[in-house]
Amino acid sequence: MNHDAEHVQKPAIAHLIWWFLFAQGGVIAAILLPVHILVQGILGPLGIVQVVDRHYDTWANVIGNPIVKLYLLVLIAFPFFHFAHRLRYLLVDLGVPAARSIPAQVIFYGGAIVVTLVTIWVLLTTVPIG
């Protein structure tokens, strides 16, 4: 990390963005994710309740909706910025100092950006709007 006085302004803004994404991703994962896992991952497959993603008709009907697409983008993409940060520091904590390096940051946060782009592509190409 660069703490030179003349560079203070720029890294501060970059940090603000990454911290916003980290915090936002953490909140979204905390509030939205458990119920998706419970309903879509456990109750639906076990046949305890009818779930929208069990049949093509209902699933395609829902994921063709632009508001649902936006929701799914938020649900999937934001948490990856949180995960990227956590996993990078997990490696540091477990004794991999290389996880602090710039290449490691590019891989982890770049990975989150790639997941975001893939999610946008999947949402736009699967049951396209209109």
Place this chain on the structure above:
Amino acid sequence: MTPGWWLRQRHYFLYIVREFTALPLALWLLWLLFEIHRAAGGPKAFYASGSPAFIAFSVVCLGFALYHSYTFLSLAGVIINIKVAGKPVPSRLIVLSQFAAWAIASLVIAAALIGFAR
């Protein structure tokens, strides 16, 4: 730091578990993305995941997800400082509001996932 330092104290271990929750949650979201993408092939190509292995995977992920929610929403009381009429809102109240938001969001999402199945 020596290898395995995090295994020596319960507190350190739980800290590492909290950081680790990111991995199973990331994998589950990638599965969800895959489930969405599967609908691209049309009704004949589509199938819903339902194998015992997938359900077991989800059960494990749910455990980590609940731990992430519990630890992350509890932290909000430390991070968020709001003043109402010049007085700071007690952190217990802030944490309570976070857990209430979690409960309400869960009910709404469950209702949507089940309601739109008809």
